[in-house]
Amino acid sequence: MTRAAVSYTPGADLALTEVELGEVRAHDVKVRFMASGLCHTDVSIATGDMSVAMPIIPGHEGAGIVEDVGSAVSGLRPGDHVAFTGVIACGRCRACERGLPNLCEWGLPTIMSGRHPDGDLRTFDPSGTGLHQWACLGTLAERAIVPERSVIPIPDDVPFDVAAIAGCGVLTGAGAVLNRSSVRPGSSAVVFGCGGVGLSAVQACRLIGATTIIAVDPVRAKRELALRLGATHAIDPTSRDAVEAVRELTDGRGADHAFECTGVATVVRQAWDAVGVDGTVVTMGIAPAGSTVELPADELWSTEKSLRSSLYGSGYPRKDIPLLLELYRQGRLPIEEMITARYALDDVNAAVSDLKSGRNARGVILMND
Incomplete structure (x- = not known):
């Protein structure tokens, strides 16, 4: 038996309960989660703003240690330190063949279903009810069985809390800048929202060499953190018009890029x-x-402005997550500074409340606390 935070009813608190894991099948990996980030997507699941099958274990930002592997798993063994990707890909559909694994025609429906790729569940509560795992992961748990496709080996010297948020918040924000935009040295950029995703976008703009980086957020602590992480200016949208402020800071032209x-x-x-x-x-x-x-x-015709969207960093998670962690190891991407609170699993509902109130840039659940 192990413990997990389960969403049984939209809008209700997460229930901490003992759960039982099923068998490790051929392409499965059994992991002990050491840290789990808490993302707005997880809160949207708990509140019902995002419709998913229930009951479900939220959480898709995680890092931990491999405990067992299935008979067909290669490249992983017990004791390995690993992070996880919240999207999986088949490698064969049209999106994958076009270099868009984050939009995999098979992977997206699979992670949204909360079931393993074979369609089954691997986790059960004391009544025998099967529990879905958000993004095939459900990282708000002490242990889980997850698909091999979701597991990414990481260096042993990377802290688990850092590796956890690299798997979604950092990848989403930094990837949108690195993979989906055309920010260049000397560009101007404005970032709306300075949680973990926005702060990662700020840092990516700094890495590329943008010379004007404007952070917009109503929370003072987040604006101050954005300035420490690379923003050149910070705007409180509750005290002045953010659009006017951006134009003032860009000589009336407006920014080259907005995130x-x-x-x-x-x-x-x-x-x-x-x-x-x-x-x-x-x-x-x-x-x-x-x-x-x-x-x-x-x-639309007179300005040639472009509106684009980015899902999960618009890249290759299995390549991009190790790259982001290597930038962290080199001291060029201070991911740990974005973690503004750490919680024990017992305090998961307090972590959800703090996220909803805007108190945290990124909160992390530490499973060994």
Whole structure:
């Protein structure tokens, strides 16, 4: 038996319960989670803003230690330190063949189902009820059986909390800059929302050499953290108009690039208004189902602005996550500074509350506490 945080009813607190793991099948890996990040997506599952099969164990940012591997698993063995990717890919569909494994036609429905690739569940509560695992992972647990495709070996000297958030928050924010935009040295960029995703976008802009990096967030602590991590300016959107402020900081032209990390439809429009001629907006926040964004039609032809979206960093997680961790090891990507609180699994609902209130840039659950 092991413990997990389970969402049984949308809007209710996560239930800490003993769970039992099934058998390790041929392509499975049994892992002991050492750390799990807490992402807005996980909260959206718990609140019901994102519709998924329940009951479910949330969590898709994790790192841990391999305890057992299936008979067909290669390249992994017990004792290995590993991180996880929240998207998996078949390698054969049209999206994969075009170099878009994050949009895999098989992988996305699979992770959304909360079931393993073979369609079965591997985790059960004391009543025998099968539990779904968000993104085939369910990292808000002490142990789990996960698909081989989800597991990425990491160096032993990378802290588990750092590796955990690299698997989603860092990859999503930094990947949107590195893989989906055309930020170049000397560019100007504005980042709306300075949680883990936005702060990672700020750092990626700094790494590339953007010379004007504007962070927009209503929380003072997040703005201050953004400035420490590479932003050149920070704006409180509750005290002044963010679009006007961005234009003032870019000599009236507007930014070259805007990154929307909030999942709020009105902020997408702000990002659009904040970029100048030939500017690019990249959205990565997950808006509630049914939300809409209105854009001025005349600007679609008169400004050549572009609106793009980015899912999970728009790249190759199995390549990009190790790259981001190597940048961390070299001291060029201070991921650990984005972790503003650490919790024990027993305090998972306090962590959810803190995330919803904006208190944390990124909170991490440590399973050995």
